[in-house]
């Protein structure tokens with residue numbers, strides 16, 4: 223082993239919790255459900271949310287189903303057994319009352335968002351992200367539906383969206399205000415019985431976002447939700463449901479951070495997307511949940527079920543994710559390509575450092591005729607982390623002319639980490655064309671030396687190489703997000719070289 | 721006068737093998753030194769140690785840059801001080817465009833020296849001028865660093881960087897290998913254009929031919945990790961005629 227590699231290893235060893243920039247705690251009183259999961263817990267949550275009876279019944283059914291299920295073990299991740307009775311399934315900031323404007327939000331919470339750099343106040347949003355007044359992009363703004371622990375604390379730009387007919391609100395509100403839409407679509411993409419974590423979520427989800435874009439409407443702004451876990455021993459079970467009706471378009475941004483903690487925290491979200499005829503949904507995530515400290519203690523367990531249903535003909539769903547955080551990531555944003563000529567896309571950057579374990583990828587299920595999908599996955603492993611791409615591409619018997627292109631590239635930094643590619647491909651008809659390319663490369667000593675000889679520091683050199691590596695995916699993100707993501711990538715790789 | 725670069729009794733090991741066994745060489749401002757020597761005599765090793773490549777252990781001796789201890793500095797600090805190495809085998813960096821790489825590197829050096837950062841338009845203007853003078857097509861700047869470049873293009877890219885960074889000491893490790901006759905002349909012209917009273921060059925080569933274009937003030941013969949003979953430019957002609965065998969015994 224040459225000196226620089228040894229150095230790298232030492233540096234990685236010294237990665238400290240201090241490097242997690244978002245590790246602060248907001249001191250506000252909160253209202254929690256008692257620890258543990260039971261019929262009672264489910265009823266408690268439903269009651270807190272003032273839910274109609276049908277919703278409670280839906281949850282209880284999921285809960286009963288969950289009791290019969292076992293935790294999946296097929297992913298390449300290791301973690302101590304989770305005690306599901308040792309978790310609070312509901313926590314809301316106190317005082318809890320219905321907030322009608324931002325001014326009513328606890329200033330402590332606002333401060334937290336400020337630290338996170340989230341533009342909650344409309345003024346900030348306008349100042350911060352409005353591009354120059356020219357062309358179509360002049361009206362681009364971001365509406366933020368901020369979820370603080372389990373409760374949505376503010377929704378901005380409601381009015382403007384309302385004018386366009388777009389519904390964007392906490393799902394708890396949508397259950398009360400738009401029961402017909404929620405009933406029709408909730409669980410229609412990820413059924414309550416789908417998998418252990420999704421079923422758990424169905425039983426205990428506390429809040430999340432709901433979006434409905436009516437036929438022919440192009441949503442006038444990017445929609446954005448920032449989730450944040452703040453409470454100790456709190457599980458987070460967001461539920462997001464986005465429906466793009468015929469011929470509509472919406473772009474949705476999701477960002478996550480969590481304060482640093484010694485305890486591992488469970489996060490099991492479910493996201494369902496439905497695109498009807500000629501509709502398009504673009505869903506982007508930047509995830510930097512706390513990854514744990516240098517010894518691999520603490521950090522978020524992120525077990526997420528995200529699935530999009532291209533239900534209509536010529537519909538399109540594209541997932542873009544930048545995963546830099548979490549101790550464990552178990553996540554496969556998928557597309558069901560049901561409508562003829564529908565298209566699914568998955569663009570992913572998954573970075574692991576320290577002791578992080580990432581098992582992520584996608585499923586593209588081709589059911590309709592002439593459906594197409596594209597998968598671009600960039601995995602970067604540093605430190606002692608393990609980074610797995612797991613993908614499934616299938617073509618149904620009737621999915622004639624199905625096409626998929628998959629490119630999985632892995633980049634290794636140092637020699638104590640691992641990158642793995644597990645692609646499953648299954649075509650039930652002979653007209654399907656599936657292409658798969660995979661590469662694994664290393665940031666070699668020679669490349670680092672070449673860059674440093676030209677005046678770049680080691681960190682700058684790694685940053686440059688990594689940015690080159692992920693460029694294709696970053697380009698898929700909305701501009702404001704791409705810049706943020708680029709910063710996050712360099713933060714999460716700090717200390718990865720000597 | 722302080723020497724620009726001084727190697728004093730330099731001993732270097734790689735993985736328990738001593739490669740340089742006490743090398744001494746002084747390079748003054750304005751001078752061009754040629755280093756010749758058989759394969760494996762330690763020429764590239766010397767250039768790597770001067771530039772600070774990890775993996776080499778200096779067991780004895782020193783390297784001074786304008787009187788400062790070079791061995792105490794990181795490779796990027798050395799670069800910012802004005803040390804440039806044109807590699808024998810330049811690496812490829814996929815996904816990073818050449819012009820972005822050059823811009824980032826130049827600004828990193830300028831920052832380290834406390835100079836202002838060049839904006840994209842300023843940089844573009846500068847790099848275009850330099851590329852033009854070296855007959856390098858603009859297209860090359862848009863491609864990934866050295867990705868898919870021919871051997872000759874890689875070498876030209878090295879000369880381009882040298883001209884752009886305007887270093888005080890240029891070490892050229894076999895810049896002539898892989899270049900066709902025309903490219904060699906253009907590259908050599910580029911190097912000659914950089915010759916100046918405060919700049920020094922160390923030109924490592926196997927062939928006297930290059931030294932017809934870049935006329936050295938001194939020629940050194942390296943063998944088995946030492947400088948075994950030094951002389952003027954005529955020494956190169958002598959070597960061309962008689963080969964290295966005479967020195968193998970001397971070493």
Ligand SMILES: Nc1ncnc2c1ncn2[C@@H]1O[C@H](COP(=O)(O)OP(=O)(O)OP(=O)(O)O)[C@@H](O)[C@H]1O
Pocket residue numbers: 734735737739757758759760761762763764765766808
């Ligand atoms: N990493 C290494 N491990 C072991 N030996 C090495 C290593 N790097 C270089 N050497 C040895 O050091 C000696 C000098 O190599 P170097 O590359 O410096 O020679 P050179 O004079 O540049 O040769 P050439 O003219 O072929 O370029 C060679 O014998 C080489 O095998």
Ligand SMILES: [Mg+2]
Pocket residue numbers: 763764765808893
């Ligand atoms: Mg050599």
